[in-house]
Amino acid sequence: VAPLSWGNEADVRGLPVRAPFDLIVGTDVIYYDAEIDQIKTLLQAITHLSGPSTVVFLALDKQHAPNSVDMFFQAGALR
Numbered sequence: 001v002a003p004l005s006w007g008n009e010a011d012v013r014g015l016p017v018r019a020p021f022d023l024i025v026g027t028d029v030i031y032y033d034a035e036i037d038q039i040k041t042l043l044q045a046i047t048h049l050s051g052p053s054t055v056v057f058l059a060l061d062k063q064h065a066p067n068s069v070d071m072f073f074q075a076g077a078l079r
Contacts, residue, residue, distance in 0.1 A: 004049075007041045012048070020051025027059040034068045039075050 004011045012019075029042060046056060062069045 004045065006038070006045045019049040020054055021049055022054060024050060024054060024056045026057070028061070029058055030060055030065050030068045030072055032068070033065045034071075036071055036075065039068060039071045042072070043076055 002011075002015050004015070024046060030039070050056060060069045060072070
């Protein structure tokens with residue numbers, strides 16, 4: 001388990017193991033309404049750290065950031 005700031009290459013280099021990971025778990029990854037660039041950065045981080053067999057579990061709360069959660073799924077569907 002290690003924290004990761006989206007788009008922070010120092011965090012990625014500091015991880016104790018290298019991608020691709022078997023499992024990625026994220027909670028409150030979208031808590032406040034964000035801009036589409038922030039959403040894309042999150043998706044890029046997930047893509048960079050995952051492989052074809054990676055399982056990704058994310059906990060998202062539409063109550064706090066309904067527009068951002070919708071943007072996340074729309075942007076992810078375009079990949």
